Amino acid sequence: xxxxxxxxxxxxxxxxxxxxxSRELHGYNGTELxxxxxxxxxxxxxxxxxxxRIQGQQISTxxxxxxxxxxxxxxxxxxGGVGELEALIRNAERDGETAVRLQPFMAAELxxxxxxxxxxxxxxxxxxxxxxxxAGTLDQIRTTxxxxxxxxxxxxxxxxxxxxxxxxxxxxxVVVNGGERNTITITATxxxxxxxxxxxxxxxxxxxxxxxxxxxxxxxxxxVGLYVAYRQWRG
Numbered sequence: 001x002x003x004x005x006x007x008x009x010x011x012x013x014x015x016x017x018x019x020x021x022s023r024e025l026h027g028y029n030g031t032e033l034x035x036x037x038x039x040x041x042x043x044x045x046x047x048x049x050x051x052x053r054i055q056g057q058q059i060s061t062x063x064x065x066x067x068x069x070x071x072x073x074x075x076x077x078x079x080g081g082v083g084e085l086e087a088l089i090r091n092a093e094r095d096g097e098t099a100v101r102l103q104p105f106m107a108a109e110l111x112x113x114x115x116x117x118x119x120x121x122x123x124x125x126x127x128x129x130x131x132x133x134x135a136g137t138l139d140q141i142r143t144t145x146x147x148x149x150x151x152x153x154x155x156x157x158x159x160x161x162x163x164x165x166x167x168x169x170x171x172x173x174v175v176v177n178g179g180e181r182n183t184i185t186i187t188a189t190x191x192x193x194x195x196x197x198x199x200x201x202x203x204x205x206x207x208x209x210x211x212x213x214x215x216x217x218x219x220x221x222x223x224v225g226l227y228v229a230y231r232q233w234r235g
Contacts, residue, residue, distance in 0.1 A: 001145055002082065014168035020176060024141055027081040036140040039133040041076045047122040065113065072104045076127045078137050085138055089131045101126040147175045
């Protein structure tokens, strides 16, 4: 479906749609990740000390050198293509594991520096990422794809067989960028003419400033009425 989405992006002249599907297929190399491609996972280390070997020891970012703390946190970027993410899950399940070990960028250099400062003892540093979190990311990619197709179908005219560039751009903006749908107002201006205007999208709440004002007025009127009734009852 993502490959078809690449082709659809070409047919509709939508660079955004084409680029998004291509990145999901081949990975986000040096480009900003969508929010659903970042998951939370503990940072762990393997190593040894004078008496025994340590494996899977959870560490804090405060255990890292100062220069690495802002770059290595518990937020893990899943930048690989969907094929790579699926392979991570398959390989873990084959080995009877429920998590995969992903190393931060330049992890080997960081380990070498820390061993030099601390006198050795660290073998590797990595994130232990649950396979269920990776599966959740893949599910969000599928959902985004379905929403893109549905949004384009909703904006297409009934007799159209292919989304227009505007349909594709609007769908991408709503689904991927989190934009809002535009509303179109059609007004008859004369016997043989109409006026079409695009208005800014409105909140689905329906609660407006005018509603707030009228609510306050209603409360005040009700309060005055209760006070008058109370005075009459007291005589």
